[in-house]
Amino acid sequence: xxxxxxxxxxxxxxxxxxxxxxxxxxxxxxxxxxxxxxxxxxxxxxxxxxxxxxxxxxxxxxxxxxxxxxxxxxxxxxxxxxxxxxxxxxxxxxxxxxxxxxxxxxxxxxxxxxxxxxxxxxxxxxxxxxxxxxxxxxxxxxxxxxxxxxxxxxxxxxxxxxxxxxxxxxxxxxxxxxxxxxxxxxxxxxxxxxxxxxxxxxxxxxxxxxxxxxxxxxxxxxxxxxxxxxxxxxxxxxxxxxxxxxxxxxxxxxxxxxxx
Numbered sequence: 001x002x003x004x005x006x007x008x009x010x011x012x013x014x015x016x017x018x019x020x021x022x023x024x025x026x027x028x029x030x031x032x033x034x035x036x037x038x039x040x041x042x043x044x045x046x047x048x049x050x051x052x053x054x055x056x057x058x059x060x061x062x063x064x065x066x067x068x069x070x071x072x073x074x075x076x077x078x079x080x081x082x083x084x085x086x087x088x089x090x091x092x093x094x095x096x097x098x099x100x101x102x103x104x105x106x107x108x109x110x111x112x113x114x115x116x117x118x119x120x121x122x123x124x125x126x127x128x129x130x131x132x133x134x135x136x137x138x139x140x141x142x143x144x145x146x147x148x149x150x151x152x153x154x155x156x157x158x159x160x161x162x163x164x165x166x167x168x169x170x171x172x173x174x175x176x177x178x179x180x181x182x183x184x185x186x187x188x189x190x191x192x193x194x195x196x197x198x199x200x201x202x203x204x205x206x207x208x209x210x211x212x213x214x215x216x217x218x219x220x221x222x223x224x225x226x227x228x229x230x231x232x233x234x235x236x237x238x239x240x241x242x243x244x245x246x247x248x249x250x251x252x253x254x255x256x257x258x259x260x
Contacts, residue, residue, distance in 0.1 A: 026061060027077065037076065037078055038109065043109040044075045044076065044106070045107050046077055046105070047105055048061075049091060052081040052083055053083050063123070063124050063128065065077070067132070070129060074136070075136075094115060104131070116134075144163055145219055146219050148162070149162055150162070157203070159213075161179065161213065162218075163220055173237060173238050176210070176236055177210040178209070178233075178254070178257075178258065179212045179232065179235065180230050181214050181232070183229040185217075196211065199211050232249075
């Protein structure tokens with residue numbers, strides 16, 4: 001039982017108390033707990049990735065729990081057991097590998113989702129707290145994933161973008177750039193692929209138009225929000241504007257949009 005001893009006239013304080021005590025101090029991620037974790041009011045989460053079977057698991061959780069007490073109602077603390085095969089998709093989402101376990105990351109969910117990475121490799125109460133406090137203080141810079149630029153990124157009509165070459169291509173003020181943000185496992189993206197390739201082929205000789213694609217599961221760009229797959233955005237020449245494309249997805253639709 002947790003007793004509230006704050007200001008009874010402050011609805012904000014009472015709401016924070018209720019939010020902070022509606023879930024365990026540390027929530028263990030699973031298919032059952034996922035809806036509560038991601039569907040709750042608290043949108044800032046710190047995730048500890050570890051093997052529950054490891055010798056140091058109890059020590060890690062102890063430090064994680066001590067840190068969690070300081071931010072109840074503000075930040076959700078989540079442990080992810082990477083011994084569970086299905087949980088490895090969460091590792092993938094953060095661009096982490098088995099070699100990065102144990103490790104931790106922070107994420108703020110919302111329209112402008114941001115991920116944050118600790119500066120060091122220490123896994124202590126102090127390091128967990130420093131990451132969260134840095135986020136709350138606004139002193140952290142988001143961690144943006146990027147693959148290396150492929151040698152043949154511009155060899156085909158559809159240009160291959162990654163985080164490291166995105167700005168150079170998409171914000172080229174001399175080009176109208178249409179970008180598909182996709183996920184390799186996405187069924188709708190696979191259906192769109194031949195149409196996108198044909199669109200690229202049709203515009204390959206047009207000096208003013210670039211057709212491009214980016215794998216958004218392994219690449220991120222500051223200021224470009226991708227909430228679903230495929231997402232298509234237009235970057236018009238002579239502007240820093242980003243236009244969400246919400247038209248039809250046939251070759252004729254895309255062509256008409258670019259010709260207009």
